[in-house]
Amino acid sequence: MKAYGKFTAGLIAAWFAFALISGALGLFENQASRIGAAVGIAAGVPIVVFAVWIATSESFRKFALGLNARTLTLAQSGRIIGVTFVILQARGVLPAIFAWPAGYGDIFIGATAAFVAWKLYGPSHRGSFSFWQALGIADLVTAVGLGTTAGLIQPHSVPMAAMTVLPLSLIPTFLVPLYLILHVICIAQARGWRSVSSERRSGNVVASVNREVGVPGR
Secondary structure, rough: OOHHHHHHHHHHHHHHHHHHHHHOOOOOOOOOOOOOOOHHHHHHHHHHHHHHHHOOOHHHHHHOOOOOHHHHHHHHHHHHHHHHHHHHHOOOOOHHHHHHHHHHHHHHHHHHHHHHHHHOOOHHHHHHHHHHHHHHHHHHHHHHHHHHHHHHHHHOOOOOHHOOOOOHHHHHHHHHHHHHHHHHHHHHHHHHHHHHHHHHHHHHHHHHHHHOOOOOOO
């Protein structure tokens, strides 16, 4: 599993470098009132690769599901950067139809990530933990959806051009898909908490019955 950890870290570093260099070269730049296809491809490919990899490789799936979900949740604190969208909208750089939902949604997720990581992590809060992760995914999907359709909904509004150049281009091409993947891993882990918790309860019941009938413990 250590090998997987190093390999995955290397892939993430290469992914970030690609997003950074491509942004510096202007490959994502789009002056239209929407995020262009280049950004969509850059964001979608890592998600597809992850989905195929975890579905077809048992060893990678074990590695991913063995990561600390509390740490992965705490990483979502970085989403507090969504305040940037709100500030840029106030300055006329981003359209409100995108900046407000995406910005305030990210602020909420980022501000509550630490609480969820420390207070809702574990089988006893499985439902609440998964619900928060789903909210995080919904926020990301909403932001992407509005980013690609803002120009169609409000054709005469402020364009989305700022999101296609550095440093903001790193958000849709690197951070959004990375955060989505972390959410998916956390939800997948939480789904297994019930069985683990049930096994422990069953073991406690059996031990209790054994004590009552005089069966020595093992």
